[in-house]
Amino acid sequence: MHFNKILLVFFLAFSTLLFAQKKEVSLEDIWGGEFRQERLQSLQSLNNGQEYVVLERDHNTGETSIEVYNYKTGKKSRTFLSTFNLDSLNSFQSFQFSEDEGKILLSTEVEPIFRRSTRDMVYVYDFQTKKLGKLTDRKVQEASFSPDASKVAYVFENNIYIKDLATGEESQVTTDGEINSIINGVTDWVYEEEFGFVKGFAWNKTGEKIAYLKFDESKVPEFSMDLFGKDLYPTQSVFKYPKAGEANSAVGLYMYDVASASSEEIKLGDYEDFYIPRIKWTQEPMILSVQVLNRHQNKLNLIFVDAKDNSSKVVMTETDEAYVDITDNLTFLEDNSFIWTSEKDGYNHIYHYSKDGKLLDQITSGNWEVTNYYGFDRKSKKIYFQSTENGSVNRDVYSISPNGKNKKRLTSGTGMNAADFSADYSYFINSFTNTTTPAVYTLNNAKDGKVEREILNNKVLLETEAAFQFSPKELSTIAVNGNDLNMWMIKPSDFDASKAYPLLMFQYSGPGSQSVSNSYFGTNDYWYQLLANEGYIIACVDGRGTGFKGAEFKKVTYQDLGNLEVQDQISAAKELGKRDYIDAERIGIWGWSYGGFMSSNAILKGNDVFSMAIAVAPVISWRFYDTIYTERYLRTPQENAAGYDENSPINHVEKLKGDYLLIHGGGDDNVHVQNSMRMVEALVQANKQFDWAIYPDRNHGIYGGNTRLHLYNLMTDFILEKL
Incomplete structure (x- = not known):
């Protein structure tokens, strides 16, 4: 063959190779999952701090399992639960352990309501007896174990119920729940959307009390949407939606005493138009913390309620010329002093207050933001948090002493780092990404941040x-x-x-x-x-x-x-x-x-x-x-x-x-x-x-x-x- 022809053939072949290497992306590729990143699903640490569980699903059979992995070795320790061994349940979408991990709630047939709320068929599995049973024949909301796992509280049609798991007896905590009028134990539409939570009740540490919110929506204007569906006539979705300047739900806080089966409204103070964006029990079993926010959202009172006599007192007040952001960062230490985050110095930082609301220390400071508060390890006396100290487009994980000293950066990659800590704070699983790296999960030692091993990457x-x-x-x-x-x-x-x-x-x-x-x-x-x-x-x-x-x-x-x-x-x-x-x-x-x-x-x-x-x-x-x-x-x-x-x-x-x-x-x-x-x-x-x-x-x-x-x-x- 003539040299020029050989050259031409080579050039055409090389050009074809280059062309073949460059694939064109399509919308079908994108929305068909071609570029889906692998992630750890429903990652949760077990109480022992040495193992974690993830939810796994067989896409061929639909079977669902909770698999246990060892933090240190990365090897699968055992299968905690699998629907392969459960005759009456083929799969489940989410799970919730009891505090002692002796029982588990399994949610299936999950029906979305709004952004965060669902109705679920809930099953209870007892690891000791190996028995599985339906919580109830109805789809319910926000099922939750009592601290000793002897009972489960849940919401059905705007009322709170308690199921005794030993006797099967069901008791009704509230009776006035009514669609588009009275809501007990879950939030209304606007709280769910803007304060980011649905569950509006909480057991205390001894299981003697349940604090819950009640929403009176009767004066909130209704919004209706035509839904056309597939039937001959359209239907309407009608729900309470308070538009700017209109009436909100009247919210109240109640305390239910399990032994006497009675509720009492808590008098929080002289508030006319207010929100209760968070309730949380403290380390003292009978002290409930309540956050009360005025309608302008520029003044927040942290209130302690004593469940023994249902009295209340303001412990701390946060104000801002514009607005106060609501977070889940409030954490109570063993002596009932508490960790709080605030923007009061111009950047979001961590503060430590006594149980009486006296400022003890500003723990972090600087022209950067704390973006996540992970918790406090009582053993090492370390606070763990995420921040933008390495630039506002980046995140890193840090540890620091409660007095604001000994701050240590625990992540090294420049990009977005996010931690999930073991229950005993000995390890954290770090997810890392930057503009050139899809999600990489590593096991890190919480003491110094050292990477022990890689768990998952997206090299594929x-x-x-x-x-x-x-x-x-x-x-x-x-x-x-x-x-x-x-x-x-x-x-x-x-x-x-x-x-x-x-x-x-x-x-x-x-x-x-x-x-x-x-x-x-x-x-x-x-x-x-x-x-x-x-x-x-x-x-x-x-x-x-x-x-x-x-x-x-x-x-x-x-x-x-x-x-x-x-x-x-x-x-x-x-x-x-x-x-x-x-x-x-x-x-x-x-x-x-x-x-x-x-x-x-x-x-x-x-x-x-x-x-x-x-x-x-x-x-x-x-x-x-x-x-x-x-x-x-x-x-x-x-x-x-x-x-x-x-x-x-x-x-x-x-x-x-x-x-x-x-x-x-x-x-x-x-x-x-x-x-x-x-x-x-x-x-x-x-x-x-x-x-x-x-x-x-x-x-x-x-x-x-x-x-x-x-x-x-x-x-x-x-x-x-x-x-």
Whole structure:
């Protein structure tokens, strides 16, 4: 064969090989689970501190098991429980041990209610007798063992019940529960969504008392949603939803005495309009801690209730000019002194108070944030926490003495580190990720952070991705409006700095949120890779109001949501548009929920910068959103009408110049489709052309069946056509 022909054949073969190596990502790949990361499911330490359990499921048979692993060796010690050996139960979705790990509650047939709440069929398994039995024939909420595991309390149809496991006798703690009127033992919609909890009752350490919350929803306005389903006639979902400025549930705290089977309301003080965002028993069996928050959410009282006589006293008060964040960090030590986190010095830090509420020590300090409080080890006298000391986009795990000395960094990788400690604090399982590393789980010694072994990694995912030749997620900062804002950017894999690319910006921007972090790809990042392959640059900027850079940076948007955050997105787009490789005439923006509120405002207020926007499930007017979230940042509409209206997209529709796509789920119980319908009407009356889509019966997440795939096809086509 002639040399030139040989060369040509070689070149063609090499070109074919290169072409074969570069696979094109598809939406079917993304939503079909091609890039799913392996994780440890339902990881939980056993009491001995030397073993942990994980929930495992056989995807072929559906059988579920709780497997026990040894921390030190990583080897499976035994199977704690498997449905393979249970005749009457094929699988379960979650589990809960009794305190002594002698019994376990298994939840199955889980039926979602709202974001965090479910109704479950619950089974009780006794490891000593090897017997499995139904707790009750009804689906219940928040089943919970008494401390000695002799009883289980649960909620059914807004009433609390107690089941005696030895006798099978069932007693009713409350009788006044009524749908859309009175709720006992679980929270109402707005508490669940905004204070992040559902279970509204707690056993004391001796099992003699149950403290519980009662919500009177009778004066809360009802919201109704049409659900179209598949039947001839649609149905309605009707539930209590307090919109900003409207009546909240009247909440009360009650103490139930198990022996006398009687309840008494606790008088907490002279409060008129308030929340009880947390209750928690202290180390003293008869002392209950209660957090009471005023409606403006800028004053929080920590109250101790003595269950012997149901008296109460304020132990500590936390105030803030803007608002006080609610956390689960309150921890009681053996002497009933307590650990508390606060932003009172400008950054979130750990404090130690006596049982009488006297400040003993500020344990951490500095221009960085404590982002997670893991607990206190009584043996080593160490407090364990996570923080941003190594940069706001990173997280590390630390130990420190209660007096604030001997702080030690226990993680070494630069990125996002998160710990799960053994019950005796001898080990922690660290999950680590950064922009180039999907989740890696390691066993670390809690004393010095030394890595004992690797438990799980995602090298298989990296091997899968290699064929696609994805572009890296580049972290940087951008100087905007006097601040260095965190930013990430994804460029086409064949990026050429001499070309000008269209830019798509993503953001969420809600108070205290973070979209820019040193972490690996999420599902949307694979979609951005698809768009990058089509010749787009994608960027995300965390503007003012977002979290982990101090209270001032976060709370600067107080009473004025949608102003400074939108200015930052517009200014960032302008700055990026000055770069030679970005086409300033082709800049788009998109977001979901708060991000949809932002993207809508951006294309209206920044109509000379953004030529395209997509808003998914957006808040269009904060007057339509709930009391707790909205009033925390804006106060009430009656007090701050301008804060509600001046930055509402509905009042700026005449400014629309570019291409706008509006998307909502028709069954969204959180951000109601009312928002988008009002936006549609305003745009129509302003004679503005736009695109929109409603997904019938879908909630705030807009998923189920092919829904997500359809949604992302819709958005992809819109971007390709309009940007």
